[in-house]
Amino acid sequence: LNRLPEGFRLLESMKNQGCEPSVVIYNTLVHAFCKKGSWNAGKRVMMQMMRSGCEPNEVTYNTLISGCCRVGEIAEALVLLESAKSKGYVPDVITMTKLIGVLCDEGRVYEAAELMQQMEAKGCPSDIIAYNTLIMGLCKAGKTKSAHKILRGMTVKGFTPNAASYNTLISGLCKDGKIDSAAYLVDEMENNGCTANAVTYNTLIHAFCVQDRVEEAFKLFNRMKIQDCVPE
RNA sequence: GCUGCCCA
Numbered sequence A: 001l002n003r004l005p006e007g008f009r010l011l012e013s014m015k016n017q018g019c020e021p022s023v024v025i026y027n028t029l030v031h032a033f034c035k036k037g038s039w040n041a042g043k044r045v046m047m048q049m050m051r052s053g054c055e056p057n058e059v060t061y062n063t064l065i066s067g068c069c070r071v072g073e074i075a076e077a078l079v080l081l082e083s084a085k086s087k088g089y090v091p092d093v094i095t096m097t098k099l100i101g102v103l104c105d106e107g108r109v110y111e112a113a114e115l116m117q118q119m120e121a122k123g124c125p126s127d128i129i130a131y132n133t134l135i136m137g138l139c140k141a142g143k144t145k146s147a148h149k150i151l152r153g154m155t156v157k158g159f160t161p162n163a164a165s166y167n168t169l170i171s172g173l174c175k176d177g178k179i180d181s182a183a184y185l186v187d188e189m190e191n192n193g194c195t196a197n198a199v200t201y202n203t204l205i206h207a208f209c210v211q212d213r214v215e216e217a218f219k220l221f222n223r224m225k226i227q228d229c230v231p232e
Numbered sequence B: 001g002c003u004g005c006c007c008a
Helices: A004-016 A024-035 A040-050 A058-070 A073-086 A091-105 A109-121 A128-140 A144-156 A163-175 A181-192 A197-210 A213-224
Strands: none
Touching: A004 A024, A024 A040, A024 A058, A040 A058, A040 A073, A040 A109, A058 A073, A058 A163, A058 A181, A073 A091, A091 A109, A091 A128, A128 A144, A128 A163, A128 A181, A144 A163, A163 A197, A181 A197
C-alpha cells in the first residue's frame, strides 16, 4: 500500500511508451486507494483516467461508491451514484446494499427505504440481503413495527424471508424489550417454513437471561436440542 | 479489477 506512488510511476511510463492502461488497471488502482480508506485519491485516479480518454465503467463506480461507504462518506457516495446513473450505469445490488446499510447506520432510514424503492422501480431487482439490511435499519431506528411490515411485504414481492431476516427482527424486538413478541416470531418463522437456527436461539436465550427469565431460557434451550440445533 | 445481511 505504500507502493502506490510506484504504481503511479509505472502508469506514467506505460503511457510514455504509448501503451494506454486499460480500465482494469485503473480500477485496480482505485481499489487500492479505497481499501486504504482514501476514496478521494481513488476519485483522482478516476479523473485522471477520464483525462486520458479511458471511460470509467461500472466496476470503477462500484469500487468508489463502496470505498465511500466504507468510511461513511455518504454525500460523496450519493454524488457518485448520480454520475453513474447519468452515464446509464446501474450499480449492482451489492453496492446499493452497502449504501442502504450506511444510510441506516446514520439514522437515515427513510432515505434508505426510498433508495430501495427507486432501484426496484428501475427494474434493478433487490434481493433478500437488501431487504434484511433495511429491516435491520428499521429495527435500529426503533421501528420494529415497520420492519415487520417489510418482512411480510417481501413475500408478496416474491422474496422468501430467510432465517437471517427473522433473526434480525427478533434481535431488534429483544433490544426493544419486546421479548414476547420476539419469541412469538419463532413460531411465525417456522410456520413459514424457516427453521430457527443457533443464532435465533442465542438471541432469545440471551434476552431471557438478561431479564432473569431463566426458566424460559431453559425451555428454549431444550427445544433447540430437540431440533438438534448445535448450541454455541 | 469491486462485492452486501442476523445473536454473542
